[in-house]
Amino acid sequence: MISMGRMTKRSEPYILAAIVVLSLLIQARSGQFFSGNNLVDLARSLIVPALFSIGCMMVIVSGGIDVSFTAIASLAMYVTDRLLLASQYSGNVILAYAISAGLGLLMGALNGFLIGFLRLPTFVVTLGTSSLFTGLMFGAFSASASDVPPSIARHGKEILFTATNPKLGLTSNMPSQILILIAVLLFAFFLLRYTMLGRGIYAVGGDETAAERAGFNVRGIKMFLYCFVGVLAGITGIARISMMSYADPSTMLGMEMTVIAAVVLGGTRVTGGVGTLVGTISGVALMTILSNSLILIGIPTYWSRVFTGAVIIVGTGVTAHQIRSTRRRHTQPQKATV
Amino acid sequence: MTAPILKVEGITKSFGGVQALRGVSLEIGSGEIHCLAGENGSGKSTLIKVISGVYEPDAGRIEINGQHFSHLNPKEAIGLGIQVIYQDFSVFPNLTVMENLALNMELMDNRKLMNYRRARAIAFNAISQIGFDVDLDERVENLTVADRQLIAICRALLQEAKLIIMDEPTSALTKKEVKALFAVIKRLQARGLSILFVSHKLDEVFEISERYTILRSGENVASGNTEELDRKTFAFHMTGREFADEYYKPAGVKGKPVLSVRGLTLRGAYSDISFDLAPGEILGITGLLGSGRTELAETLFGILQPDSGGIEIDGRAVKIRSVKSAIRRGIGYLPSDRLTEGLFQPQAVDRNLVITTLDRLSSRLGFLRRKAIAETAMQWIDRLSIAVRSPTLPVRTLSGGNQQKVVLARWLANDLSILILNGPTVGVDIGSKYDIHALMRKLAADGLAIIIISDDLPEVLACASRILVMRDGVFVRELDPSATTESKLSELSTGIA
Numbered sequence: 030m031i032s033m034g035r036m037t038k039r040s041e042p043y044i045l046a047a048i049v050v051l052s053l054l055i056q057a058r059s060g061q062f063f064s065g066n067n068l069v070d071l072a073r074s075l076i077v078p079a080l081f082s083i084g085c086m087m088v089i090v091s092g093g094i095d096v097s098f099t100a101i102a103s104l105a106m107y108v109t110d111r112l113l114l115a116s117q118y119s120g121n122v123i124l125a126y127a128i129s130a131g132l133g134l135l136m137g138a139l140n141g142f143l144i145g146f147l148r149l150p151t152f153v154v155t156l157g158t159s160s161l162f163t164g165l166m167f168g169a170f171s172a173s174a175s176d177v178p179p180s181i182a183r184h185g186k187e188i189l190f191t192a193t194n195p196k197l198g199l200t201s202n203m204p205s206q207i208l209i210l211i212a213v214l215l216f217a218f219f220l221l222r223y224t225m226l227g228r229g230i231y232a233v234g235g236d237e238t239a240a241e242r243a244g245f246n247v248r249g250i251k252m253f254l255y256c257f258v259g260v261l262a263g264i265t266g267i268a269r270i271s272m273m274s275y276a277d278p279s280t281m282l283g284m285e286m287t288v289i290a291a292v293v294l295g296g297t298r299v300t301g302g303v304g305t306l307v308g309t310i311s312g313v314a315l316m317t318i319l320s321n322s323l324i325l326i327g328i329p330t331y332w333s334r335v336f337t338g339a340v341i342i343v344g345t346g347v348t349a350h351q352i353r354s355t356r357r358r359h360t361q362p363q364k365a366t367v
Numbered sequence: 368m369t370a371p372i373l374k375v376e377g378i379t380k381s382f383g384g385v386q387a388l389r390g391v392s393l394e395i396g397s398g399e400i401h402c403l404a405g406e407n408g409s410g411k412s413t414l415i416k417v418i419s420g421v422y423e424p425d426a427g428r429i430e431i432n433g434q435h436f437s438h439l440n441p442k443e444a445i446g447l448g449i450q451v452i453y454q455d456f457s458v459f460p461n462l463t464v465m466e467n468l469a470l471n472m473e474l475m476d477n478r479k480l481m482n483y484r485r486a487r488a489i490a491f492n493a494i495s496q497i498g499f500d501v502d503l504d505e506r507v508e509n510l511t512v513a514d515r516q517l518i519a520i521c522r523a524l525l526q527e528a529k530l531i532i533m534d535e536p537t538s539a540l541t542k543k544e545v546k547a548l549f550a551v552i553k554r555l556q557a558r559g560l561s562i563l564f565v566s567h568k569l570d571e572v573f574e575i576s577e578r579y580t581i582l583r584s585g586e587n588v589a590s591g592n593t594e595e596l597d598r599k600t601f602a603f604h605m606t607g608r609e610f611a612d613e614y615y616k617p618a619g620v621k622g623k624p625v626l627s628v629r630g631l632t633l634r635g636a637y638s639d640i641s642f643d644l645a646p647g648e649i650l651g652i653t654g655l656l657g658s659g660r661t662e663l664a665e666t667l668f669g670i671l672q673p674d675s676g677g678i679e680i681d682g683r684a685v686k687i688r689s690v691k692s693a694i695r696r697g698i699g700y701l702p703s704d705r706l707t708e709g710l711f712q713p714q715a716v717d718r719n720l721v722i723t724t725l726d727r728l729s730s731r732l733g734f735l736r737r738k739a740i741a742e743t744a745m746q747w748i749d750r751l752s753i754a755v756r757s758p759t760l761p762v763r764t765l766s767g768g769n770q771q772k773v774v775l776a777r778w779l780a781n782d783l784s785i786l787i788l789n790g791p792t793v794g795v796d797i798g799s800k801y802d803i804h805a806l807m808r809k810l811a812a813d814g815l816a817i818i819i820i821s822d823d824l825p826e827v828l829a830c831a832s833r834i835l836v837m838r839d840g841v842f843v844r845e846l847d848p849s850a851t852t853e854s855k856l857s858e859l860s861t862g863i864a
Contacts, residue, residue: 223481225473228462232470235459242457244442244474302461 040296044311044344051318059325065192066201067322073201073272075317076210077281079310080265081288082295083217084258086309089292091254092234092301093151096289097140097159098262099281104162105132105259106266107170110276113178122184122271129263136162137259138252145251163282172278177270185271206268213261218306230254234301287337291316294344315340371430372397372530372561373418373449378427380413387413389585390427395530395578400552400562402576402593406605406796407766410585411565415532418563419451420444432529445475448529452536456519460508465490467507468522475526493521497551513544520551531555532563537571538794542656549575567796569601583607598825606798615649615808615832615848622646623682625784625816628667631676636662637840640676644785649807649817651831651848653824654860659840660820661703664787667818668700669693680785699778701771703790710762710770717744717758719773724780747776751806768792768799775806786810787818792826804830822860824853836860 056062081098088095109129118124136158143154166172177185188202221227229250232240241247270276295312297304316337323333373395380388388410395401405411416422418429420439429436431447439447458467469486490503499517507515516536523531533552537545552562552575564576572579573593580590581604589604603609624643631640637659644650654660665671667678669687677684680696687693693700711719721728721740728739744758751772755765762770771791778786788807792800807830811817821827827834827848834846836859844859 225470225479225481228466228470228481231462232459235461236455236457238455239457239459242441242453243471298461302459 039308040344040347041305041308041311043347044295044308044315047340047344048311048315048318051315052322055318055322055326061194061197061325062322064194064196066194066197066199067325069192069201069203071314071317071321072207073204074321075313076204076206076272077265077269078284078288078291078317079210079313080213080261080268081284082292082309082313083213083306084261085285085288086292086295086297086304086306087217087221087230088151088254088258089289089297089299090234090301090304091230091251092237093144093251093254094289095140095151095155095255095258096285097136097155097162098258098288099283099285100159100162100166101133101136101259102262102266102269103278103281104166105129105136105263106270107166107172107175107276107278108132109263109267110175110177110181110270111170113180114176117178119179122180122267125178125181125184126264126267129267130260131263133259133261133263133266134256135259137256137262140259141252141255144255145248159285166278174275174277177274177276181267181271182274185274204272206272209264209268213264214306214310221306226250226253231302234303287316288313290341290345294341299345312344370397370433371395372399372432373563374430375414375418376428376430378414378417378424378429380417380422380424387585388417388424391582391585391587393418393580393587393590395561395563397529397561398556398559399578400556400564400576402572402579403563403565403582404567404572404579404601404605405582406567406798408584409582409605411582412534413585414582415451415534415563415565418444419449419532445526448527449532450523450526450528450530451532452516452519452523452534454534454536454538456515458507458515458518461506463504463506464494464501464510464518465503467518468493468503468525471522472525489525493525496524497521497554511544512539513541513547516540516548517551520555524555528560530561530563532565534565535567536564537566537568545571567605569598569797572596572601581605602797602801605796606801608798608801615811615830624679625681626667627679627682629677629679631663631666631673631678633659633662633666633671633673636671637837640842642835642842644816644818646784646814646816647811648833649811649819649831651827651834652818652820652837653822653827653834653856654837655822658837658860660837661789663837664700664789664818664820667693667785667787668698694781697782697784699781699783699786701774701778701786701788701791703793710774712763713761715759716748716753716755716762716765716773717741719762720744720747720758720776721780723777743780747780751776752802766796766799768795768803771795771799771803772806775803779810783815785816785818787820789820790823791819791821792823800826824856827856828853838862 052062061067084098085095106129109125109132112128113125140155140158143149144151187205189205189207191200191202193200221230229240229245232243232245233247233250237247266281269281273280291312292304292309293299294315295308295310297309319337319340320333323336324330371394373393376392377390378388379390391410391414393403393414403411403414413422417424420441420443423438429439431449465486468490472489473481473486487503494501497517497520499521501514507518520531536548540548555562566572576593578591579593579596581588583605622645624645626644629641632638640663642650652660652663662671666673667687669690669692672688678687679685685696687696717740721743724743725735728743729735741758747753748755748758753769753772755769762773765773792803795803804826807817807819819827819830831848834848834851834856835842836844836846836856838860846856
C-alpha cells in the first residue's frame with residue numbers, strides 16, 4: 030500500500046499530470062490531439078527514444094551514466110546494414126537484429142570492462158567510447174547514408190494497423206516495432222522488480238560498498254548493465270533504420286542528451302538508486318509530445334525546443350528541490366525534551 | 368568468565384611497510400559485552416576486519432566456538448555467527464526497510480528471484496526479534512540515524528549472529544538514542560549474544576561493558592574488568608601519556624571586559640542573559656541540548672538576531688547583524704559540527720589552513736603567492752602540532768582532533784579578541800582532547816577571551832576559569848570550577864537534585 034504522503038513525494042504523478050494537462054490544452058485549441066492519426070504518430074516517434082531510455086534509466090539507477098548508446102546503435106546498425114547488403118542476404122530480419130545486437134553486446138562489454146573491472150569513471154569511459162565508435166564508423170567504414178537490405182526494408186513496411194483522420198484525410202501507420210518496445214518493457218519490468226540482479230542494480234546505486242558487503246556481485250552487475258545497454262542499442266539501431274527505410278549513420282547521434290534529460294525528468298535520481306519504468310516512459314512521452322504536437326496549436330518547431338528546455342529545467346529542478354528538502358528535514362538537530 | 372566465543376592470539380598484520388597489528392590478542396566470553404578501545408590508528412578497525420574475514424592476518428590464531436582458523440573469509444565468518452555493524456551501517460538508503468532486511472539473507476541463500484511475500488516474512492521476523500516498530504515499506508533514507516542502526520542490528524540477528532561487532536555505534540546518535548541502543552544491547556545479551564563494542568568514549572565503556580581491551584599502536588596495552596578501571600588509567604592506556612587534573616587559573620584577568628552582554632533575549636531560545644568576559648578568561652557555559660546554549664553562541668556570532676538586550680564590545684554598544692560583522696569585530700566561532708560547517712573536507716590541509724587569510728597571501732594582482740602559503744601553513748601545523756604526514760593531504764584523512772585544530776588555526780590567523788568554541792572536543796580522541804585543552808589555556812594566557820560551550824562536564828571543569836550553568840534558556844548559577852564538582856554541575860543543568 031502506498032500512502033498519500035508517499036505518493037506526493039514521487040515524481041510520476043506530477044509528470045503524468047503534466048502530460049494530461051498538455052494534451053487537453055492541445056486538444057482544446059486544435060481538436061486534433063486525440064485523433065487516431067496523431068496518437069499513432071506520437072507512438073511512432075516515441076519508439077526509438079523509449080527503447081534507449083530503458084537502458085539509460087537502468088545505468089543511471091546504478092549510479093552511473095552512459096552517453097555512448099547512440100554511438101553503439103549507429104555503428105552496430107551501420108555495420109549490420111553493410112554486411113547484409115554485401116552478402117545480398119534477403120532472409121528474415123531476425124538475423125539483422127541478432128547481428129546488430131551482437132555488435133552492440135561487444136561494444137557494451139568494452140564499457141562494462143572499463144567501468145566494472147578497471148573501475149574507471151562511467152562518464153569519462155562512455156564519452157571516450159562514444160567518440161571511438163563514431164570515429165570508427167565515419168573513419169574506418171567511411172559511413173554515409175545507405176540503402177537498407179531487403180529484409181530490413183520489408184520489416185519496415187510491416188504495420189499493425191492504420192489510423193485515419195477523416196476530417197483532414199490523413200493516415201498514419203502503427204509500425205510493428207512498437208511490439209519490440211512492449212517486449213523490452215515487459216522484460217525490463219520483470220528484471221528490475223523480480224530478480225535479484227534487478228534489485229542489485231538498485232542496491233549498487235544506493236550504496237556500492239553496502240552492496241559488496243551484502244554479497245552482490247557488483248562487477249558482474251555493472252558488466253551486465255553496460256552489455257544490456259549495448260544489446261538494446263543494437264536492436265534500437267535496426268528498429269530505427271527499418272522505420273526510416275534507409276541507413277543514415279548520423280540519424281541517432283546527439284539523441285543521447287534528450288534521452289538522458291527525459292529519464293531524469295521522469296524522476297530518475299541523477300545520483301543513483303531511484304528510478305522507475307513508468308516515470309521514464311512518461312518522461313519520454315512528455316518530451317515527444319512537446320517536440321511533435323505543439324505544431325498542432327501553431328507553435329513553430331523551433332519554439333518547441335524552447336519549451337522542451339524549460340520543461341527539463343523546471344522538471345529536474347523540482348525533483349532536485351524535493352530531494353534537498355527531504356534531506357534537510359532529516360538532518361535538522363532534534364530538540365531535546367528535558 | 369564463561370567459555371570464550373572468540374579468542375584471537377598473536378595477530379599481526381602489516382600494510383606495505385606499516386605494521387598495523389603487532390601480536391594482538393582478544394578474548395570474548397559468550398554473553399559478554401566487551402569493549403575494544405583505542406585511539407584512531409591504534410589498530411581497532413584492522414582487528415575487526417581480521418575477525419570478520421576481510422583481512423588475512425600475517426600471523427596468529429583465531430578460535431571461534433572452539434574451532435581453530437589461521438584466517439577466515441567473510442562468508443565463513445558470517446557462517447560462524449560473526450556480524451559486523453559498520454559505522455555507516457551498510458544500509459541501502461534508496462530501498463525499503465523490508466528489502467534492507469531481506470536482501471542479505473536472500474543472497475546468502477543464493478536466490479536469483481525476488482519474492483516479496485517471503486521478503487516481508489523475513490523482515491517481519493527480523494524486527495519482531497527486538498520489538499522494533501517500523502514501517503516495512505518506508506525507504507530507509509527517510510528514517511533517523513538511530514532507526515537505520517536498528518535495521519543493521521536486526522539484519523545481523525537474522526543471520527544467526529553469535530557475536531555482534533559494533534564499530535563506534537554511538538558516534539552519530541543523540542544522548543537519548545544512545546540510551547535506547549544500550550537497552551537493545553542489554554536485550555541481546557540476555558539472549559546469550561556476545562557484543563564487541565568498539566569505542567573511544569570513556570563514559571560509554573564504563574556504562575555498557577563488562578570487560579575491556581585497550582589497543583595502542585597495534586599492541587595490547589590493557590584488558591580486564593571494567594569495574595576495576597578508572598578515568599585516569601583509561602586515559603593513560605589509550606594515549607600512553609599521564610594527564611594531571613588541571614584547572615585553569617587566569618594569571619590575572621587583564622583589565623576591562625572585552626565583551627559585555629546585558630539582558631539578551633531571543634524568544635523561544637533564551638532570555639535575560641547577562642555576563643562579562645575579560646581578556647585571559649575562559650568562560651564555560653554548560654547546559655543540556657535545548658537549553659539555549661547554541662542559540663546564544665550563534666547570536667554572539669551574528670547568525671541569529673536577539674529580540675532584545677544589548678551587546679557591548681570594548682565598552683561600545685554594538686549590533687552584530689551578520690557573521691561578517693562578527694568577524695570584523697574580532698569574534699571567532701567554532702561550530703559544533705565542524706564536518707559540515709567548518710572544513711572543506713576533500714581539500715588539502717594547507718588550503719584549508721590559509722582560506723581565511725588569502726587576501727594577505729596573494730600578490731597585488733590577485734595571484735596566490737604559493738611560497739608564502741606553504742610557509743604559513745607549515746607555521747600553523749607546527750604551532751598547533753597538527754599530526755599530518757604532508758600538508759597536501761585532504762583534511763578528511765585527519766583524525767577528528769586534528770581537523771578541529773585546523774579549524775582553530777583558521778580562526779587564529781585572523782586577529783581575534785573573542786573565540787567561542789561550541790563542543791570543541793565532541794568525537795575527538797583523548798590525546799587530541801588534552802592537546803586542544805592545553806592550547807585553549809595557552810591562547811587565553813596570551814590574552815584571548817574564550818567562551819567554551821560544552822556538556823562535557825569534566826572538560827568544562829578542566830578548562831574554564833568561571834562556569835555559567837544554563838537551563839531552559841536562563842543562567843541558573845555561576846560557579847568557580849575549583850570549588851565545585853561534576854555532580855553539582857549535572858544537578859544544576861538538569862534541575863534534578
